[in-house]
Amino acid sequence: MSIEPLAWEGGRLRLLDQTQLPNDEVWLELTDHTQVAEAINSMRVRGAPAIGVAGAFGLALAALTSEATDCETLLRELRRAAEELIATRPTGANLSWAVKRTLAAAEDASDVESARTSVLREAQAIQREDIEGNRALGRHALELVPERATFLTHCNAGALATAGYGTALGIVRAAAEAGKQVSVVATETRPLSQGARLTAWELLRDGIECTLIVDGAVGPLLRRGATDLVVVGADRIAANGDTANKIGTYNVAVLAREHGVPFYVAAPTSTIDMTLLTGDSIVIEERAAEEVTAPGGRRIAPPDVDVANPAFDVTPHELIAAIITERGIARPPYASALSEMMR
């Protein structure tokens, strides 16, 4: 079974600290929602769907640790905790979706104890649905995957980016389970090297062939016809199909089109934000310069250099051959396809 990076056990959230992979497999035990917020902010848990699940459990921890004796007080505390959790990272859609859904469960409850129970149940449901959804997503995608397929993927949209199984890498797993012969080329994905640290780690752990390249090596690889399809995850998808994903994704999408290789986005429908008409309105998180200038604490640039470090970019829908979700495959024109899918 592929790894599941979040587990609810004994009233605590056990969480795999992904900043320490691949060298150390360290599990944290989080007991309140501020620890969860810190874990999201520091990217101990990352990947839009996994962040959503973590946020939901964060709210569950806020409910369980609250000393409120009436619903009104509890809800006031939960709303504050929800805001704190949602504020940690702005670009991904799933975090606010999951936290709001969990909060709504509390709002529907009739007394404090049932509110606490409902919040936890809702978080667990989101976790369970995420894994089931990823398996469905993988099955839907099978028709797009040749019998012998070399995938190219960027960043990590795997089991580690979700509650389990993965979105982009869930497709790889589903294809392997269906008897197809699969291998993956993983881009390193600077600045935080999720491809090297996480994608390679989880694929090798599951016995799936993986070749690592630097981000700069994508073009020559596609040019010599070495890959059959590109599949990436998503952090937020606008109503027209424009997709925010890890910085570097747009480069890959342009290069894929240049070489006639189909470029697919794989994400749960909780990533789709129908309130945004286009990707132009997606807020792109800018992260600390040190991620670029001092990876892993080792300084590789002069201290006084200016740095631009956007964590995400937006791939325009024209470059996307299909958006694959747990509900099926959306194809262009996306405005109507996504609107129908989200109805």
Added chain:
Amino acid sequence: MSIEPLAWEGGRLRLLDQTQLPNDEVWLELTDHTQVAEAINSMRVRGAPAIGVAGAFGLALAALTSEATDCETLLRELRRAAEELIATRPTGANLSWAVKRTLAAAEDASDVESARTSVLREAQAIQREDIEGNRALGRHALELVPERATFLTHCNAGALATAGYGTALGIVRAAAEAGKQVSVVATETRPLSQGARLTAWELLRDGIECTLIVDGAVGPLLRRGATDLVVVGADRIAANGDTANKIGTYNVAVLAREHGVPFYVAAPTSTIDMTLLTGDSIVIEERAAEEVTAPGGRRIAPPDVDVANPAFDVTPHELIAAIITERGIARPPYASALSEMMR
């Protein structure tokens, strides 16, 4: 004055160890040609033109340390040293050009002592001509540079990649000296981060504004119109204009065309290899996996992952708006333009 990374002093080659930049400025004193070969192989000196100059001085050291008392013995030793030096790195054209030119100076000499003197003089001439050539190249390029110009460059084609002044960054310097308002966006250039370590360092040292980005951030930057032109160096240019340069260059070239930003190659004519009809015959050096999996010795990928680590890629001539050399600007069609330039 911009830095000059190689200096002949007191019968030794002083060489700036670029693997230690930007944190430490360490100068090595090399006394024989095997030390020079090691320095090239380990990329203590790098950049095709700088490697050429180092190789020429390597041969000078071989001549000066030889105990040969007759021309025939000396030449035999020098030919062996030349082979050793040329074998260190296969892709760049300038190394073999410079070493062969230096060797020819020995071959023309009438006695052992004058052979030794000629070899050293030739190496010094190559060094001097490289700097003068870069200044001429920068002047030729002025017509391509707007009065306010934001350059994008990849890797380091600067003073550190040459005997001094630089090729791509020589154009930036020439534009600044001509009173233009210039700034540079430098890509990190994984795996060895020459953009972060070297380009940023030498530009800030000369007071030129520099912003560092990861390689994955090139597309969004070009898409929002933030750069006026792309200029890169070259390791080998085929007769049709196809250009081998640091891995990642081809990505940048495709993205530049996608966004209508002119993509220029800047290199001395010693980089042009008229014996190759196209870039398809350029030998691409594959370097150690550890450059990707353990940058600076810090492991970031599982030990058993497969790695592809080509050090260079080839940008087809169709993507290149002009090739700028010390002799002038070559424009498409390159087959005739380069042939005329090299006559």
